[in-house]
């Protein structure tokens with residue numbers, strides 16, 4: 085069993101009868117024929133489709149989800165010494181990009197029900213040095229944007245949604261990445277809308293921010309060889325945009341399948357008396373980038389599942405506030421981050437195999453094996 089089955093993905097049939105593999109091959113061939121490898125027409129075609137899907141005016145396709153965050157922060161003018169509020173329970177990019185600019189990540193604990201930044205603890209983290217807030221829509225469902233945006237607005241702060249795991253999900257009928265000042269996402273192969281390589285995107289309704297993000301992603305270039313901003317080489321490859329366009333017609337079905345398979349997991353696990361299933365906040369859907377439960381004696385449970393051929397993964401075992409790479413910044417801020425709920429989650433979370441082609445049988449095998457493993461670790465703990 086695969087944790088995420090990207091080979092099966094290529095065999096999927098699109099609404100027009102071709103497989104994803106055939107559509108992608110044709111798209112790649114078209115790029116090799118026209119030869120515009122940098123900012124070819126596929127890039128704008130992709131941006132137009134994705135902006136319409138998310139429901140915003142502007143999409144800037146970039147080289148990765150990490151670059152999308154970096155470019156968003158640079159376009160907002162975040163610089164050395166500024167503070168950016170975020171969650172400690174995320175992938176490294178969220179804090180890495182803040183640190184790259186010399187700014188200081190300030191961590192707010194999570195809501196243990198959703199694993200996302202707790203808006204109830206946000207306001208007390210805001211200082212005069214705060215320049216932005218980055219909630220992460222972890223595991224596939226949006227953070228609480230109505231509450232976060234209301235607080236941000238009172239303080240005149242922009243909000244960047246790190247939607248690397250939530251592209252395709254909705255909150256009160258609006259799509260992830262269109263829920264705040266800027267939304268960013270990733271097209272890393274295992275993400276809900278993954279390519280076959282690196283890619284990402286920034287979304288916004290603000291035309292000035294859109295211009296700035298576009299410039300920053302292209303060496304700060306205002307016109308050929310004239311540079312008004314410090315930027316990065318953050319463009320998406322034409323080839324990667326073409327691959328994503330080839331896959332796009334299947335995406336709606338994948339989002340539907342993800343929701344259905346996630347809900348079935350929860351039903352089956354609860355029927356097996358496993359109660360730590362993901363909880364959706366009111367008004368949210370999830371694309372289940374990860375389907376994550378909590379277990380005691382995690383290492384033993386993972387080993388027992390592995391023995392039965394079932395891969396698992398931990399997202400994430402170490403909080404960002406405790407990453408060695410970020411420790412000097414933490415010292416500079418002379419802060420001891422107290423995020424006990426994120427800490428507790430990091431010690432117990434475990435993600436199960438999850439992708440749109442997970443069969444009923446495989447899902448039953450996972451549930452069965454997990455129920456068995458929990459039962460036997462309970463016995464060994466008691467013995």
Ligand SMILES: *Cc1c(COP(=O)(O)O)cnc(C)c1O
Pocket residue numbers: 148149150151174175177178220246248249269270271272282283284
């Ligand atoms: C994957 C991920 C990123 C980074 O995306 P890349 O495309 O790999 O650079 C950022 N934030 C979160 C929450 C992610 O899961």
